[in-house]
């Protein structure tokens with residue numbers, strides 16, 4: 001049971017990802033190791049010395065995520081963090097210093113503006129560009145790092161990772177891709193040329209809406225050593241229980257992703273027919289403005305659909321009328337959620353903008369609930 005698996009389908013890979021070789025009388029996935037410190041007589045050498053630096057439960061999870069992000073690719077490294085933001089901060093703050101310039105999306109995750117303030121306070125120049133349309137190319141000169149989020153949250157725009165990575169590398173810049181929305185089964189940024197794949201594992205990767213997690217996968221040993229050092233000094237490490245739950249959840253990733261993404265497409269098709277729905281976005285819809293680029297680099301198109309209703313009141317009535325869908329933030333869980341994104345402020349979205357995360361309900365039930373809620377909330 002060592003070496004390459006006899007079959008490399010995503011489902012096969014997901015159920016076996018990161019498992020140790022079988023040991024008689026041991027479980028397939030060893031339980032969480034709860035340890036602040038380990039027996040360590042003599043010189044303090046690795047692998048396991050202190051619980052903020054390393055943990056055997058993280059090691060297996062890191063192996064699992066690495067096998068999905070970069071199958072068969074030796075020489076890459078994956079590090080897990082306490083949350084997606086911990087992982088994002090680890091890359092930004094370990095790779096950038098005073099006087100450096102970074103390019104961030106201006107339509108990405110809602111905490112990016114907070115990061116921008118912090119980066120600027122540290123003397124880092126922050127330039128921004130929208131996700132779609134290649135405007136990043138105009139602000140790359142002299143930048144140390146290009147940060148892209150594709151598909152973007154919540155607008156679901158897509159950028160051409162290969163093209164931007166080539167352009168960034170030609171100018172000596174590193175490239176990080178936020179892969180949260182796609183998951184590694186939807187898109188593999190390192191294979192598309194990125195230096196870092198960074199994600200929140202809080203969303204579809206773990207998929208049950210019950211843990212926070214983040215990770216960074218990277219190909220450059222020196223850059224990853226700096227990320228590891230940042231994890232040690234910031235200390236934003238996942239608990240062993242969360243790491244174990246994440247690993248357990250990844251076993252069903254392919255099943256969840258297949259169901260959720262297929263239903264998301266069915267929902268998008270149903271919403272397309274509704275006159276009260278505008279601004280419908282789903283990168284898997286053939287007529288979506290992002291579909292062409294998405295189809296070149298994505299293997300699956302995600303479980304999030306976004307659209308706009310006439311007003312804040314119309315969106316609130318719709319959300320209240322849903323019975324199978326929780327009005328809640330975040331996305332990617334087995335239970336569908338939706339929210340009026342404008343309630344947070346910060347995202348440049350219309351008041352009636354709804355971000356809808358499709359869960360694992362039966363597709364007919366979910367689509368029927370949405371159409372019924374649209375009917376019921378008609379003014």
Ligand SMILES: *Cc1c(COP(=O)(O)O)cnc(C)c1O
Nearest residue numbers: 083084085109153180200202213
């Ligand atoms: C949720 C999210 C994050 C932050 O992840 P946390 O686990 O909440 O810290 C980062 N990027 C994207 C695209 C997200 O959706």
